[in-house]
Amino acid sequence: MIPTPPESTRLTPVTVLGLGPMGRALASAFLNARHPVTIWNRTPGKAGDLPHRGAVVVDSVQDAVRAGEVIVVCLIDYDAVWATLEDLPADWGHRRLINLTSGEPAQARRMSRWASARGVDYLDGAILTPAPAIGTPAGAVLLSGSLDVYEAVRETMDAVGGTVTHLGEDPGQASAYEVALLDIFATSVNGIVHAFALASAEGIEPERFAALATGIGGLLPEMITRFAQQIRADHYPGDRSTIASAASGITHVINTATSHGIDATMLTAAKGVINRAIADGYGSEGLARLASLLHKGGTGSTA
Ligand SMILES: NC(=O)c1ccc[n+]([C@@H]2O[C@H](COP(=O)([O-])OP(=O)(O)OC[C@H]3O[C@@H](n4cnc5c(N)ncnc54)[C@H](OP(=O)(O)O)[C@@H]3O)[C@@H](O)[C@H]2O)c1
Known part of the structure; x- marks a missing residue:
């Protein structure tokens, strides 16, 4: 169980961009940890019970980013992240962007350079566990990028439960681990279904x-x-x-x-x-x- 903070404690407002199964799980975990949560999704109607639990749904990405101090983005891929963030006005103030979308190390490094050119504090990340594990002790998230930014968001990210590991300053490291682990998963799944086909034959x-x-x-x-x-x-x-x-x-x-x-x-x-x-x-x-x-x-x- 994640300890409930006293009502008087001011918790960082979090915005979650993307309400697929993982985005919803993340928003739910931040709500459980009592963070003020704003949510946005390209297609409306994906928020489930999050609004009833206190999440504020907004229609525009710009409003969503404005509402948060920590902006967590979790979309299908980096193309979707670019499509969502690219045209936003350059002034992000002191907001911190954490991209938990799965991708490739080179994409993570490119996104980090884009953020840096706009003065946006950025961390890239990879989620190693399925959506139901988020907010529980089984949750596992890797982060990479600036240590200062990590220190600044560490407490907020505790809401995702389990272990949140910072891998170092290279923003591509989290994706690097993720692709190498996915390598095992992809080839294993292929091996397993192939073996079933062979056994069945x-x-x-x-x-x-x-x-x-x-x-x-x-x-x-x-x-x-x-x-x-x-x-x-x-x-x-x-x-x-x-x-x-x-x-x-x-x-x-x-x-x-x-x-x-x-x-x-x-x-x-x-x-x-x-x-x-x-x-x-x-x-x-x-x-x-x-x-x-x-x-x-x-x-x-x-x-
Ligand atoms: N689900 C898991 O258990 C799990 C575990 C580990 C890591 N992850 C990673 O977490 C990320 C999100 O996964 P997910 O399971 O939540 O669902 P997903 O099916 O991978 O992504 C769905 C989200 O992406 C959005 N999206 C797709 N194309 C878009 C575009 N062109 N512009 C803007 N938004 C776009 C969808 O919006 P619409 O609703 O508008 O289509 C929806 O919010 C992925 O990178 C995935 O690999 C997921």
Whole structure:
């Protein structure tokens, strides 16, 4: 539970731009923490119960920005953020802009430069947890950019619950973590649905398959930790399994998928990297070595 401040405490007025599931969750968390909250969304009618709980709905972005001291923007992507903020008058006064929209590190850095040119205090951020976790101890938000701005908004951002971590002065860092984590998520989801398609083509019931497939998920935390140590040390022992062995395993999957007419593009791409590693003489090393071989055009250490 987030402690309720005494009524007499003046809390920072917060504006939330964007009322998708995440924007609504953020606005709700700020309301729960007793902040005065103003909300705006491009399409009206998305505020749910927020107005009944005290949020002020405004029609124009300009009015929304004017009402807040901390402006939290959470839209579908950076193009939407540009479309929303670009034409605003240059004078933001002492307002602070926190962009929690998912994006790419280069977009975050560009947005930070845009803000800086207007004298707007800016932090970029990434939300690592689903909307229902916001405002609870499970919430996890990364922020990056000016430490001074972070210190200034720290208390306000406590409302989102859980952990709010400042990663440093480079505004692109939060997005950098986010894209790297999304990399795991995107490829995992593809791997999972592909495995279900393959299992189904072989007549395996989804639930029976799931019972064993979850065991694979359980192996990942230890593997991720071990890979980090090996990449840091630039040393990839093949004592547990080797790249050559992985080549054999992935070939069985590709052949079986192909025999059932199941798309194997992602796997053949992965096999291409493995083949390159073997051709370069790394077949007897462990799989973490592959991280250093993914850069287009050749080999080299990631450490
Ligand atoms: N939902 C989650 O659990 C979750 C978790 C982690 C991170 N995030 C990130 O949080 C951000 C928001 O996600 P979300 O789930 O709330 O919903 P979303 O579907 O990603 O975004 C919906 C919001 O974007 C607005 N929008 C779309 N195009 C726009 C444009 N051209 N101009 C202005 N506004 C535009 C929508 O306004 P309209 O209503 O007018 O279309 C709505 O407010 C995303 O970057 C997402 O990756 C979400």
